[in-house]
Amino acid sequence: MLGGPPNPEIRRTLKAAGLRSTRQRHALASVLLRHGNRHVTAETLHAEVRAEGVKVSLATVYNTLHSFTRAGLLRELMVESGPSYFDTNTTPHHHFLDQRTGVLTDIPNGRLRVTGIPSPPESGEIAGVEVIVRVHSGGPE
Amino acid sequence: MLGGPPNPEIRRTLKAAGLRSTRQRHALASVLLRHGNRHVTAETLHAEVRAEGVKVSLATVYNTLHSFTRAGLLRELMVESGPSYFDTNTTPHHHFLDQRTGVLTDIPNGRLRVTGIPSPPESGEIAGVEVIVRVHSGGPE
DNA sequence: GTGTTTGCAAAGTGTTTGCAATTTA
């Protein structure tokens, strides 16, 4: 399903990000951007492209995830110990973290507000605010 | 400064937490609880007790940090890739993270509010809300 | 004395890196 000819739209996306369109990057971008918002780790993404028959090394998956992040195509989330997550939703938003399953879910940018932030120490500027709402779901009955 | 006789208050704290008062745990607790709120990693704490002349292995520091966390004496923060931080302030509060220096600072429990959290997926219950305010400070002139 | 804790070294995870071979533009 992925060995075919390059998709011109993905090629354009990579170009626009200043990245050469290689077979590996194309396959990764294609999987990442195929559905809506996703939270992947290097391992899960690697498994996914390989399952489609594309040969990519794990090191390349790491490199590519970072390139994509630098290019603004992804956002990196360091939520727990364990692997980093990469979020295909790069707009400002926050997350639910299910403590039992480890699953991350977007909190849609909407009603959630953080107010009353005091001014930062060291005369610094606020670069971003991240909210994690830890949830414990009741497990399967 | 730390090789002396055990401090009875620290012994009591450990006892109350259901932990035997060993030389190592006593030294670690003593350093941790000496000043106000602190953010330590296993490495920084290890260096600190050893600088006081107490011999403790790094493995024991890790074990002890987790015991203390389980006992409610510390709170673990996983803020970035890199090492875990342990916070001696176990009351609900949030943090500034200086992106340049990596330094964590408490946001005192006060005006900061998170409002408009939608109900969690999977009929889960909210177990906690964590806010990280990323700050970029202007570096030393 | 008995069960707990320690320290070491080894193993484990997740990630990065050096570098030769390959590929892209």
Place this chain on the structure above:
DNA sequence: TAAATTGCAAACACTTTGCAAACAC
């Protein structure tokens, strides 16, 4: 063909673990 990218294996940072010796109660 020049510059970028890949893949491998080795290195890396942080953390956990197995187990014998040491220790607290």
